[in-house]
């Protein structure tokens with residue numbers, strides 16, 4: 357299982373500082389949606405230039421204009437972009453076309469999708485590399501939120517998936533056990549007193565091949 361850090365910070369400077377600390381322990385550097393909205397595509401370029409051997413993940417959360425939005429993010433240096441599973445098939449097909457042109461990949465975020473297993477199979481058939489089974493920050497804060505529902509949805513997906521939303525040291529082993537391809541960790545790394553140590557601890561908690569330096 358790969359480890360992805362979600363850098364939900366607001367400046368390129370903060371992202372570069374965080375990435376420098378955690379890169380030795382993670383496989384994928386994610387630019388969070390607020391960071392991209394705040395700083396624009398130049399943040400993607402800055403992170404890729406600083407970490408050319410890491411997979412750079414642009415959490416665009418695209419809902420329309422799939423080909424155009426994916427195209428500009430790949431051109432800026434992204435290796436993976438997210439398209440929302442609630443978007444129409446034509447949006448996903450467009451983003452996949454851009455990914456093929458650049459030799460990159462599309463991840464479909466299932467946030468807000470009611471039947472996650474059915475949509476997961478559909479979007480992978482459309483060319484998505486994998487799906488992200490995701491509880492967003494707002495959903496996590498809702499009363500009665502259960503992390504277990506994410507694991508169950510991942511298991512039921514029947515296609516390669518990542519888990520995002522509330523993954524931390526206490527839960528990451530269960531993400532691996534559920535068969536996830538990627539564990540996405542945001543707050544448990546960027547909010548830690550020592551992000552490098554937090555990332556190293558998460559890494560040690562799962563059975564992984566060594567991350568690329």
Ligand SMILES: O=C(CO)[C@H](O)[C@H](O)COP(=O)(O)O
Pocket residue numbers: 362363364388389415490491492493496520521522523540541542543544
């Ligand atoms: O994409 C996101 C929000 O939409 C977050 O980056 C993702 O949910 C990670 O969350 P956490 O901080 O709980 O690990």
